[in-house]
Amino acid sequence: MARGERWGEPELREAKRAIGRRLLEAARQRVTSTDILLHLMVLFVVPLLLAGLTFLSNSISLLPFVIYPPLASGTYTLFANPESIYAEPRRFVGGMTLGAFSGWVALKIATALWYTVPPGEMEVHAGATALAVALTTLTTWALKLEVPVAFSAALLALVAGTNLTYVIAIGLSSSLVAGVYLVWHDRIYEQRGQFLYRTVTSDDRVLIPVRDRLADAETGQFGALLAAAHEAGTVVLYRASPRQELPAPQFELEPTMVPVPGAEGEDPRTPTPDIAAVNQVRTAIEDTVDVPCEVAIEPGEPDDPEGIRAAAAALNCDLIVTSHEGALADPTDYLVGIFSGDIDAIAFHAAEEATSWSRILVLVRGPGKTSRAMIDFATRIATAPERVSVAHTIEERERRREAETMLAELVDSFDSSIETRVARGPVGRFLEHNARYYDVVFVGSSTDRSVASRILSPPTFQHLTEVEADIALVHRG
Numbered sequence: 001m002a003r004g005e006r007w008g009e010p011e012l013r014e015a016k017r018a019i020g021r022r023l024l025e026a027a028r029q030r031v032t033s034t035d036i037l038l039h040l041m042v043l044f045v046v047p048l049l050l051a052g053l054t055f056l057s058n059s060i061s062l063l064p065f066v067i068y069p070p071l072a073s074g075t076y077t078l079f080a081n082p083e084s085i086y087a088e089p090r091r092f093v094g095g096m097t098l099g100a101f102s103g104w105v106a107l108k109i110a111t112a113l114w115y116t117v118p119p120g121e122m123e124v125h126a127g128a129t130a131l132a133v134a135l136t137t138l139t140t141w142a143l144k145l146e147v148p149v150a151f152s153a154a155l156l157a158l159v160a161g162t163n164l165t166y167v168i169a170i171g172l173s174s175s176l177v178a179g180v181y182l183v184w185h186d187r188i189y190e191q192r193g194q195f196l197y198r199t200v201t202s203d204d205r206v207l208i209p210v211r212d213r214l215a216d217a218e219t220g221q222f223g224a225l226l227a228a229a230h231e232a233g234t235v236v237l238y239r240a241s242p243r244q245e246l247p248a249p250q251f252e253l254e255p256t257m258v259p260v261p262g263a264e265g266e267d268p269r270t271p272t273p274d275i276a277a278v279n280q281v282r283t284a285i286e287d288t289v290d291v292p293c294e295v296a297i298e299p300g301e302p303d304d305p306e307g308i309r310a311a312a313a314a315l316n317c318d319l320i321v322t323s324h325e326g327a328l329a330d331p332t333d334y335l336v337g338i339f340s341g342d343i344d345a346i347a348f349h350a351a352e353e354a355t356s357w358s359r360i361l362v363l364v365r366g367p368g369k370t371s372r373a374m375i376d377f378a379t380r381i382a383t384a385p386e387r388v389s390v391a392h393t394i395e396e397r398e399r400r401r402e403a404e405t406m407l408a409e410l411v412d413s414f415d416s417s418i419e420t421r422v423a424r425g426p427v428g429r430f431l432e433h434n435a436r437y438y439d440v441v442f443v444g445s446s447t448d449r450s451v452a453s454r455i456l457s458p459p460t461f462q463h464l465t466e467v468e469a470d471i472a473l474v475h476r477g
Contacts, residue, residue, distance in 0.1 A: 074149035089178035099150030100170040102135035103157025207317035223321030224289040229380035240300030305337025324349035342477040440470040
């Protein structure tokens with residue numbers, strides 16, 4: 001738009017949509033841990049659920065108000081800590097109902113043997129309290145339904161009266177809460193990776209730039225395994241050629257020699273250097289991985305990252321897997337350019353020739369989309385998913401519990417059995433002692449961190465100079 005021109009309605013609408021997308025992305029970025037998700041669920045779901053029960057109790061006389069203190073406590077336990085042994089619907093409903101029943105039995109015995117509570121008075125006999133607690137302990141322990149809120153339900157039964165209404169109300173209301181919890185647990189909590197990290201399961205069209213046939217043959221097999229993990233996975237081998245004679249931006253090639261337009265005087269059946277380089281990588285992939293392999297060649301510079309990113313977008317690819325050249329601690333301009341785009345990318349550095357990877361280490365700095373992406377990629381290429389280890393290093397001993405919780409939350413949303421490790425000390429020392437036991441190490445590129453953060457805490461990839469394993473440097477777009 002020229003200077004001085006006024007924006008029209010289409011431009012304003014597009015600007016508003018862009019601002020909205022950025023605000024939504026910023027909000028989603030802040031919700032990148034299970035802990036925050038659970039707090040949000042407690043903040044919104046629990047009050048609404050209890051408000052609904054209160055409305056129901058005001059409509060019918062079956063639900064006395066005294067059910068709400070234990071019900072609120074138990075509901076919080078369910079939603080705030082779903083991994084707890086007490087966050088089981090069976091234990092929640094059964095324990096609360098047994099507690100209420102035990103309190104009712106204790107009240108019936110106490111009123112028959114010791115005293116009668118005058119109507120309207122909040123008086124509880126000490127013996128009834130002891131009996132209610134003892135019966136609750138015995139019944140919940142015998143039926144393996146121990147839950148702390150059962151004791152609250154038992155004691156409140158002593159002031160609810162000898163009518164069975166209280167016990168029935170506890171059973172019905174706790175069952176309703178448990179039903180809502182089951183739906184939330186299965187539909188939201190167990191699928192939280194999609195909400196927290198925008199899961200990378202869409203990365204099924206993998207673009208592999210062919211720049212050096214030897215290095216890219218190993219990188220191609222790595223990328224092919226990532227694509228092959230999905231039923232609709234496809235590898236796209238891309239070659240930017242400085243040969244100006246190529247008239248078309250894209251060709252579909254056979255694995256061997258094919259007739260393609262060439263320079264004047266060339267045999268049209270003779271593979272050009274570009275075709276030969278692509279076919280060598282394609283043959284290496286098809287010999288080891290069962291995945292469809294497409295080819296695209298267009299005029300351009302092989303080391304132009306902007307051209308590669310543009311090709312990935314044009315070819316509908318959502319992941320770029322390229323070779324990592326040069327020093328691991330000092331990324332080249334080419335790699336910086338690849339990682340500056342909004343398409344997921346992996347820079348693969350091969351320490352030795354390999355066509356499969358068994359033991360895989362994923363180094364994570366914290367919760368977030370990059371960490372989850374690395375774990376997802378690792379489970380795709382591992383010969384057995386249980387051979388994946390996710391590690392985090394700490395400096396202070398006091399942070400161990402926090403780190404263990406963070407790792408548990410990260411891996412819990414995956415179906416595979418993934419090992420977690422918390423090591424104390426610098427990440428460089430951890431890699432020096434452990435990297436040689438793994439075939440490949442996944443590390444984040446730190447492109448999602450601010451400059452100040454990278455200055456205060458240097459990126460992990462700067463510690464990879466002496467690592468005796470393949471390296472996969474991951475960037476999330």
